[in-house]
Amino acid sequence: MSAATVTPENPTAVPTVSIDEFQALEQRVLQTVELIKMERASRAAFEAEAVAARAEVTAAEALIAETHAKLDELGAAVAAKDEQIATLREQLTASGAASQQELEGLHRERDATRQRVEKMLATLDELL
Numbered sequence: 337m338s339a340a341t342v343t344p345e346n347p348t349a350v351p352t353v354s355i356d357e358f359q360a361l362e363q364r365v366l367q368t369v370e371l372i373k374m375e376r377a378s379r380a381a382f383e384a385e386a387v388a389a390r391a392e393v394t395a396a397e398a399l400i401a402e403t404h405a406k407l408d409e410l411g412a413a414v415a416a417k418d419e420q421i422a423t424l425r426e427q428l429t430a431s432g433a434a435s436q437q438e439l440e441g442l443h444r445e446r447d448a449t450r451q452r453v454e455k456m457l458a459t460l461d462e463l464l
Contacts, residue, residue: 353361
């Protein structure tokens with residue numbers, strides 16, 4: 337069988353390919369197959385990294401949500417403690433005012449008692 341050149345006049349002719357051209361074509365096909373394998377491996381590695389990154393992001397988001405919840409709890413606890421402090425300050429102020437009044441009353445009593453004792457001493461001095 338003789339190979340003929342493909343032309344518009346003879347479209348059914350079988351093209352001829354030399355051994356060198358065939359080997360070069362075969363080498364290019366093998367290189368293309370290797371490139372496709374490497375691309376698939378790279379894509380698989382990238383997808384695995386993307387899945388791992390998504391998992392890390394999800395874990396970080398969960399941690400952030402947990403931290404926000406704890407922060408809210410602490411904020412509520414601080415507000416409650418602030419209210420307790422305000423109540424205790426009011427009680428202390430009221431207690432201080434009551435103590436001050438009691439102290440003033442005791443001073444008045446002391447002064448009155450002193451005056452009575454001085455009168456009694458003066459009376460005793462007159463009797464002697």
